[in-house]
Amino acid sequence: MTDPFVVVGADAAGLSAASKFRREAPDREVVVFEKGRWISYAYCGMPYFIEGRVERMSNLLSLSPSEVDERGIDLRRGHEVVAVDPDAKTVAVETADGDSVEQAYDDLLVATGGRASIGSFDVRGLDGSFTLHDMDAAAAIDAYIAEPDAYDSDRADVSAVDRDRVDRNAAMPAPETGAIVGGGYVGVEMAEALSGRGLDVHLFHRSGHLLSDFGEAVGERVATELEAKGVTVHTNAPVEELVGDDRIEGIAFGGADGPETLPVDLAIVGVGIRPNTELLDGTGVETGEGGAIRTDEYGRTSLPDVYAAGDCATAIHAVTGEEAWMPLGLTANRAGRAVGATVAGDPSPVGDIAGTAAVKAFDMEAARVGLTEDEAAREAGFDPVRETVTAGSRSGYYPGAAPTDVTLVADRDTGRLIGGSIVGPDRAAIRIDTLATALEADMTVPEVERLDLAYAPPFSPVWDPILVAAKVLNGTLDET
Incomplete structure (x- = not known):
């Protein structure tokens, strides 16, 4: 096989790209370098392993090295890519045994993810x-x-x-x-x-x-x-x-x-993360928000035939239309798959991002999407108007109904929905997907209010909390 596609990083974006590429271009070589030994694991599942809800660490693995090998992917663990030469189209690699090797590429994907930011706190050498x-x-x-x-x-x-x-x-x-x-x-x-x-x-x-x-x-x-x-x-x-x-x-x-x-x-x-981009130092690659690698709609960087995806790369924000850096799991998997298809000859956009996220705190669920803070909305050129309402999660007479708080944010001039958040103990988080879809479709608040959402007492009242919030926010917009 010739024309190697080289991938740096063997987690969400990297292996998604390599797997898609292998299926679409079986006659080309694909090599994946991973500096450590862990591959394809569920980062978001780690708190639940520590808590004990997940009994075995192996439950958090999506692919094993042998399964990657069965896909025809040349996976090399313990190999750290330390430099890229975009003119020669090669990467410099150091192995766990201390050897240095050089690998040529026809196309290169940087999917090196991010690392924990420690701020001013040095946890190294301090037990516990x-x-x-x-x-x-x-x-x-x-x-x-x-x-x-x-x-x-x-x-x-x-x-x-x-x-x-x-x-x-x-x-x-x-x-x-x-x-x-x-x-x-x-x-x-x-x-x-x-x-x-x-x-x-x-x-x-x-x-x-x-x-x-x-x-x-x-x-x-x-x-x-x-x-x-x-x-x-x-x-x-x-x-x-x-x-x-x-x-x-x-x-x-x-x-x-x-x-x-x-x-x-x-x-x-846990004060945040930083993108891993050091291997591109000296290449002149353009970087954007948070120091992440700047990419276009297909994951291409400013370097020829070099792509980036996942927690080390920017993407286009669905609301602002500008670049943004939001390291999240779906973003990495989706972008990696798209890059794999593009490199194989089927140009595929990596997709916009809206920061759609959910979190659980005991019996409370919370989720958010888009521009939820007024300052960020104003910086993006919007004049934000917001309303927060509390509505029942199910029909009031049906067991399990609980208060759900919905906050919607709209642009005063256009009425466009630009963000929202939800919190409550009864299936609150999953409702954020309705708002995420509305943002992707550039819907206005009146259009959200007219959505034909499902009603049945065990699942939602006649007026879903999202519809109630849209109705209230629409009234506020009418008054301004």
């Missing part, structure tokens, strides 16, 4: 402090939480796991108090996970409400749910330092009454 952005970290946290004589090593049942790291953490005394730095997706999900493992949990967030991108109504209800389940939520409480010499001993944070220190014996830092 972690970030959560890979499977080895998840295995180590799981082992650290367990009592040494009760840890089930079979839970980390994948050969790729860093067994020395797991064994070392499993031998340490089990923690009693855990602190989570950052009230985003990871923070909220890990608060539930650690609470489920019996820890006294404290969640710290520097701004006034959790899940900042979801809006205030969502953040407040999620915080109330966490508090009701025993999690102590600290908002407007920026963490200043992880305290400890060899093992974490405390969290120093700014409280309402001045600096405080909370004794803890576990800390998880």
Whole structure:
């Protein structure tokens, strides 16, 4: 086989691209380099593994190396691409054994994902402090939480796991108090996970409400749910330092009454991620928001025959029409598949993104899409108008009906829906898909109000909460 398609990164975007390419272009070579040993794993499932809802780490794997091999993909684990020469069309690779090799490419996909941002906190060398952005970290946290004589090593049942790291953490005394730095997706999900493992949990967030991108109504209800389940939520409480010499001993944070220190014996830092783009240093590749690699509608970068997809790449925002960087699972899988098809000869757009996301906090569900914050909407050129309503999730007389808060944001001049969020305990999150579809279709609020959504008492009242919110927002627009 000739004309190699080289892929850097063997997770969501990379293997989706390689698999699609192999099916569409069986006569061309496809080589996938992965610097580590883990491939094709469910990052979003790691909190549920730590909590114990997922019994085995292997349950989080989508593809095994042998299954990748059966697809005719040349997968090379333990091979880190450290540089790209776009003129020679080669990549420089360093192996786990210390060897250096060079690989030519006809087309190249950079699907290197992202890594946890630690801000000013250095968790390295401080036992009991972690970030959560890979499977080895998840295995180590799981082992650290367990009592040494009760840890089930079979839970980390994948050969790729860093067994020395797991064994070392499993031998340490089990923690009693855990602190989570950052009230985003990871923070909220890990608060539930650690609470489920019996820890006294404290969640710290520097701004006034959790899940900042979801809006205030969502953040407040999620915080109330966490508090009701025993999690102590600290908002407007920026963490200043992880305290400890060899093992974490405390969290120093700014409280309402001045600096405080909370004794803890576990800390998880979840303050965001950064795109992995260092292999393109010196190539002149264009970058965009967050330092991610700038791509066009087909995933092409500014370098010839070089594509990027997943958490390291930008995409076009469905509402603003401008580039955006929103590292999410579907975005990576969809973009990788599209790039694979394009490289094989079937030009396929990677698709717009709207930041559609959902999160669970015990019995509370929350979701968001589009532009939910007024500042972001104004920066994009809109004049935002918003309304938040509370409506029943089912017919009031049907068991299980629960209050659902829906916030819709529209542009004052055009009436176009530009964003929304939902929170509630009864199938609230899945309703966000209606709003995501409406955003993709550039629908106005009156058009959303006229949607023919399904009604049956077990599933929705006659007026679905989304329709109620659209009706109220439409009235507000009429008054302005």
